[in-house]
Amino acid sequence: MKIILKSRLIVVFLITFIPFTAAAQDRLSIAQVKDGLHIITGPGGNIGVRVTVEGVILIDDKYPQDFDEIQSLVATVSDLPVKYVINTHHHGDHSGSNASFLQVADVIAHKNARDNMLRGDQDGPPRLIYTDQTSVFLGEAEVRAYYMGRGHTNGDSVVYFPDLKTVHGGDLLHGTAPFIDYANGGSSRGWVGTMNNILSLDWNTAIPGHGEVMDRRDVLNFRNQMEAVRIRMAELIRQGLDADDAPEEIKDPDLSWTQAEGGLFMNRSIPGFYEEIAAEL
Numbered sequence: 001m002k003i004i005l006k007s008r009l010i011v012v013f014l015i016t017f018i019p020f021t022a023a024a025q026d027r028l029s030i031a032q033v034k035d036g037l038h039i040i041t042g043p044g045g046n047i048g049v050r051v052t053v054e055g056v057i058l059i060d061d062k063y064p065q066d067f068d069e070i071q072s073l074v075a076t077v078s079d080l081p082v083k084y085v086i087n088t089h090h091h092g093d094h095s096g097s098n099a100s101f102l103q104v105a106d107v108i109a110h111k112n113a114r115d116n117m118l119r120g121d122q123d124g125p126p127r128l129i130y131t132d133q134t135s136v137f138l139g140e141a142e143v144r145a146y147y148m149g150r151g152h153t154n155g156d157s158v159v160y161f162p163d164l165k166t167v168h169g170g171d172l173l174h175g176t177a178p179f180i181d182y183a184n185g186g187s188s189r190g191w192v193g194t195m196n197n198i199l200s201l202d203w204n205t206a207i208p209g210h211g212e213v214m215d216r217r218d219v220l221n222f223r224n225q226m227e228a229v230r231i232r233m234a235e236l237i238r239q240g241l242d243a244d245d246a247p248e249e250i251k252d253p254d255l256s257w258t259q260a261e262g263g264l265f266m267n268r269s270i271p272g273f274y275e276e277i278a279a280e281l
Helices: 002-025 064-075 111-119 188-199 216-238 243-249 264-280
Strands: 029-034 037-041 047-052 055-059 082-086 106-110 128-130 133-138 141-146 158-161 166-174 205-210
Touching: 029 064, 029 205, 047 064, 047 141, 055 064, 055 133, 082 133, 082 141, 106 111, 111 128, 158 188, 166 188, 166 216, 188 216, 188 264, 205 216, 216 243, 216 264, 243 264
Parallel strands: 055 082, 082 106, 106 128, 166 205
Antiparallel strands: 029 037, 037 047, 047 055, 133 141, 141 158, 158 166
16 A cells, blocks of 8 residues: 555656646747747847758857757757857857857857957857858858947847848847946947947848847837937036936936836946946046
C-alpha cells in the first residue's frame, strides 16, 4: 500500500508541475509585420525576424535565457535556420543570446557596440563588425545596417529592409520614453541628428526597441519630443535650475516622457541630460 501511495503522489506531482513549467517558459510571442518580416515581443528588446528562402536574419536576440524560445518561435515561420543576427546595440536585453547564437550563426554589430560589450565583459561579442554601413544578402533579401550617429549609445545600428520599406531602430526608438546611456556615448543632441538621418530613408514602418510598431508620424513625434525636452531643459538651466531639482522641475504635462514616473528617462537619464545641456549653453 505504501508503494502504491507513493506512485500516486508522483503522478499527481507530474500532472500539476508540467503545465506550470510550460507556462513559465512561454514568455515571448511572434507576429507578422509584413510579408517575410515578423516581430518577437516580450521581456527585452523587440526582435526583427527577416525570413528568406535561404535562412533567417534576426535583429537582436533578447536575454540569454530566451535562446531556445526564440528558436522555437522562428521555427513557426520558417523551416530554415537563423544565419545572421544583427545587434542594434550592446545592452543585454538586445544582445543577451549572442553567446548561444554564435554557435549556429554569424553575429554582426557596429564596432562601438562590440567595444562596449568588451568593456562591460559581456558574453558573446560579435565576430563581425562594421563602421559606417554594411549589408547582409540572403536569398532574395538585402538587409542593411547603418551607423547614423550617436543617440541611445555611441554604437547604435539602424537596420533597414529596403524591399519592405521598414526600419528596425533598436532603442533609438522607444514606445514610452528613451534612455540616454551617457556612460556608453549616448547623446540627446546626437540623437536628434540621428533621427533626422533615419527619417531621410524611404520607409513607412518602424520597429522600435520597445513598444508597438510605429509609422513615420510616430517617429517624427519621437524626434520632436527629443527636441522639446532639450529646449525645456535649456530654458530651465538659463533660469538658474540646480541639477538636484532637474528631475522634478523638468516635468511638463505636454511632454509625456517627463510624466513617465519610474521610467529610464526620468530615473537614469536626467543627471547626464542636465550636464549635456548645461555644457552646450
